Amino acid sequence: QQPVQSPQAVILREGEDAVINCSSSKALYSVHWYRQKHGEAPVFLMILLKGGEQKGHEKISASFNEKKQQSSLYLTASQLSYSGTYFCGTDPGGATNKLIFGTGTLLAVQP
Amino acid sequence: EPEVTQTPSHQVTQMGQEVILRCVPISNHLYFYWYRQILGQKVEFLVSFYNNEISEKSEIFDDQFSVERPDGSNFTLKIRSTKLEDSAMYFCASAGQGLSGYTFGSGTRLTVV
Structure with missing residues (x-):
């Protein structure tokens, strides 16, 4: 039931790009993306809704393939501040807006 | 920027003791959640x-757990009889x-x- 993310970890140099994938076995209404720095709370980045509507971050983009129940997060021209663990959160729909968080992807950006 | 406030930041307790974790969600939010991270x-x-x-609960949320919103602002999670495996970071979200x-x-x- 937990969404699976890939890769598990990635190391980048500043300025490089990365793609993080999230795959669910269940039909989804929306996908959220969060970044968590060590010892801190997850911070909201993006939300993508079934039907294409989205709201998020100015330097980070994402896609949502409803048929495949997959989402990808695109980080371009990475900065040191992008380092952290990225989690997708999937919402199958319903009144509670409950999210099931993915397995996480650890991103390390080096100078 | 509005914040969700949690107290205490750290809690050490003996096995079998009760603990109450407190949260003040953002005032105009309607949905409230507790998550944990080990x-x-x-x-x-x-x-x-x-x-x-309660609108939904997981299998983890058994009879030893309870939540309350006693006064319209605070949102609490109570663990009645703590076990070693309850050790974790507990996050409130709204x-x-x-x-x-x-x-x-x-x-x-x-x-x-």
Whole structure:
């Protein structure tokens, strides 16, 4: 039931790009993306809704393939501040807006 | 920027003791959640709360857990008889309507000894 993310970890140099994938076995209404720095709370980045509507971050983009129940997060021209663990959160729909968080992807950006 | 506030930031308790974790969600948010995270690993759903009642709970959220919103602002998680495996970071989160992500509190690190 937990969404699976890939890769598990990635190391980048500043300025490089990365793609993080999230795959669910269940039909989804929306996908959220969060970044968590060590010892801190997850911070909201993006939300993508079934039907294409989205709201998020100015330097980070994402896609949502409803048929495949997959989402990808695109980080371009990475900065040191992008380092952290990225989690997708999937919402199958319903009144509670409950999210099931993915397995996480650890991103390390080096100078 | 509105914040979700959690207290205490750290709690050490003896096995079998009761603990209450407190949260003040963002005032105009309608949906409230508790999640836990063990050793920086996966973020696990415990319970959601809407319209002054539990709307959904996970298998983890058994009879030893309870939630309350006693005064319209605070949102508490009570663990009646703590076990060693309850040691984790507990996060409160709240969300508004529409295209709204969760806002998480800074968490309470619970250590059961």
